[in-house]
Amino acid sequence: MTAIQDQACALYQQLEPIAKRFLFERPPKPSEVNGRPMVLFLGNHSAGKSSFINHLLGDSVQRTGIAPVDDGFTIIMPGNEPLNKDGAAVVTNPELGWEELKNFGETLVSRLRLRTHQSRSLGDIALIDSPGMIDAANSSSDRGYDFPRVVRWFAVRADVILFLFDPDKPGTTGETVQVLKEALDGLDHKVLLVFNKVDRFESMRDFARAYGALCWNLARAFKPRKDLPHIYNTYLPVNEHENMHTHPLPLEDFDMAREEVLGEVYLAPKRRLDNVVSRLYRYTRRLRMHATVINQQRIDRTRRVQYYGLLGAALLLLAGSSIYGAIQLMTESVFFGVSVVIAVALAALGALVAFYVMKKQTLSPKELFEEAFERPLKLDEQGADLRALWTSVEDQVTLAFKTAETFKGLSRSERRRIDKIIDVEVPRMRAEAEASQRERRENAA
Ligand SMILES: Nc1nc2c(ncn2[C@@H]2O[C@H](COP(=O)(O)OP(=O)(O)OP(=O)(O)O)[C@@H](O)[C@H]2O)c(=O)[nH]1
Ligand SMILES: [Mg+2]
Structure with a gap:
């Protein structure tokens, strides 16, 4: 892994003077290229981002709930001791590698947290939980920082992006569309679309209707493309007291889809290598x-x-x-x-x-x-x-x-x-x- 990352750094160094002379964006810094594998969770509020993270960690690290819970970003890094740092401590410590987030302003910093996980199955992978997307027309002013730009900052560095939707608002909120269109532009290859909470449907007909609405909305949100990206239909076993065997939908299929999504998350380190190379390729071609x-x-x-x-x-x-x-x-x-x-x-x-x-x-x-x-x-x-x-x-x-x-x-x-x-x-x-x-x-x- 490091050999390829070092090569990428050396090649970026060769390109830097050309980029500078032609006033092109600077190439990624070694700290960005060498970063650990990262999985970013996006989606409208209550879609289940924090629940998914807890499911992955097998622990209730993140708070979850029906009302909008998270209003900021949480970075969950692997670490031996349990940490819970606030934004100011995160962006001022160069060893952690999140200093650049300072540039998005005080408000973002105040909405940033860092925690650690000791999950052996996740190994070196870092998880990023994000605030749920909302319907406000001009959300950047409501949030006090440029939400799509911050999402893009994380998305460019992430190796897998899980974009969660839920039955209540299948992909219709203004911010969701804006993020899909702008913040994730050119990053489609990393994005996994997940239609979560399908256990909430009472019948196949309801599910089909909501799934159709989601596809329709996604087709409009994405830049024109020939095919619709794959959508994983799944749910999280949060309501274990309910008897899933008598559920009107065939939940086993949705269990399988969840395993597939989890598999993709565990593949983040492999994706990391691919992404280092793809990013170099794209940067060089654009330059x-x-x-x-x-x-x-x-x-x-x-x-x-x-x-x-x-x-x-x-x-x-x-x-x-x-x-x-x-x-x-x-x-x-x-x-x-x-x-x-x-x-x-x-x-x-x-x-x-x-x-x-x-x-x-x-x-x-x-x-x-x-x-x-x-x-x-x-x-x-x-x-x-x-x-x-x-x-x-x-x-x-x-x-x-x-x-x-x-x-x-x-x-x-x-x-x-x-x-x-x-x-x-x-x-x-x-x-x-x-x-x-x-x-x-x-x-x-
Ligand atoms: N039935 C069902 N409920 C779920 C599922 N996933 C999450 N929930 C519930 O949905 C609610 C919202 O979940 P969260 O994980 O807090 O959602 P979030 O995306 O982090 O929401 P924000 O932080 O507000 O953006 C919680 O009460 C969860 O227990 C699911 O697959 N099925
Ligand atoms: Mg949350």
Whole structure:
């Protein structure tokens, strides 16, 4: 595990100067790459996030209840001694690695807690409990901190994200949609959608109706995609006094789904490796696109200078030859007059055309992108992929152009360095991660 993490850190270090020069986001710090496996719990309030965590830990670590219980984030890290620290203590201790959360403001810090677990089956995995999502239209002002941004902060670092829904509000709250759309953008591969509390349904028909509503809402919340992601239908055995054998729904199937979800949670360390590599891949590809589009402006300018140079030369030649002709026809003063007029008119027309073309050619970031990737954009598959990548860097490119007038071009060696990471290093690291995983499985067997 550490070998791959070290390699990723070294490659990020190679990319850092390029990212800095092109005003792109900084690469993840070693502390982020080296972090422990992490599972994030999201969902509307009362969906069962805290109950799920308690179920995993086999202990009532988190408080649960019908009314909104959690109004902040709780980090539950593995540790030998039971701890219960408040936010201020968490963000000021660099050893714990949560310092960056300070940047989200006092309110968040005051709503942050850190606890420890000694669960042997969870091993090194950290769990993050989050406040339930609510229906308020503008929840960020109600919460006192930017909730979607904080969720994104955790989500980017998490290896598995459990997104829980419950029968009461299957995916309809405003905040849920906002988080699915914005905060989890590009992180779908980590997200497991869990429809919890299905034991609450009295009949199959009720379940089917709610499940349909959930699918419908999810399809609208997710960015356009061809398929609907898998949804785990399950429940937690919190009401053990009830006789589950006489339940109108076939609970065994839902028990199995719970085991599958738990299995995914226990796979977090493996996912961690995959995510380190995937994150490096995505970062490098985004950086490449960012730098390529900015570089395109230079290419475009050079081309324009050449074009106007040629146009100017042609005009000069034209004016020169007309004057020459005029001198030749000096005797006929009418001709002289006419040729001078023609020469001046032509020069003026040329200048007008040049001005018009020049004005049109101040390309927007989007146009630069389309110019730089003209050919691959025409291909269906590749085109869609490039456009999706472009949406993820467009704002940064626009901001970079606003911040700086000119950029030094992307050198050939820099381009080679970037390409090598994408085409050689990442596939090699993936293979290595696969091999280490296989070895671990064989050892376990
Ligand atoms: N019937 C049933 N009840 C459940 C299930 N999971 C959780 N509950 C109950 O639902 C209530 C809410 O659960 P919590 O775990 O507190 O939910 P939460 O998502 O942490 O809620 P907030 O912290 O308020 O966001 C509790 O009373 C749980 O006992 C389930 O699968 N079936
Ligand atoms: Mg809770």
